[in-house]
Amino acid sequence: MTDEQVKALAGSHYSGDDCWYSCPLSEEGCCNDTVEKDVCNCGYDDRVKAITLALIAERRAVWLEAAKFFDALQDEQNPRTAGQLIFNFQEHCYQQAEAGR
Numbered sequence: 001m002t003d004e005q006v007k008a009l010a011g012s013h014y015s016g017d018d019c020w021y022s023c024p025l026s027e028e029g030c031c032n033d034t035v036e037k038d039v040c041n042c043g044y045d046d047r048v049k050a051i052t053l054a055l056i057a058e059r060r061a062v063w064l065e066a067a068k069f070f071d072a073l074q075d076e077q078n079p080r081t082a083g084q085l086i087f088n089f090q091e092h093c094y095q096q097a098e099a100g101r
Helices: 003-010 044-075 079-098
Strands: none
Touching (some): 003 044
């Protein structure tokens, strides 16, 4: 997932009818002079961070699974067992893809 896709998934900075309540980082900005102008106060930046961290965790899990698979494959002396490991890993990947991971 690209940065642009993550940002689209997270939504956007809050922009209300009354710019007093809008996020300072929204397109219209905020009319309230008492808030910092360069700090998000609507939660958008936190949503982007949470999505990014979740994606990092999922990618790490996939790489760890792949590393375990190749470790097991290297340990196997029997080609039939190695072939079964490849098939099992392939099935696992397809299941993860179907589950949306």
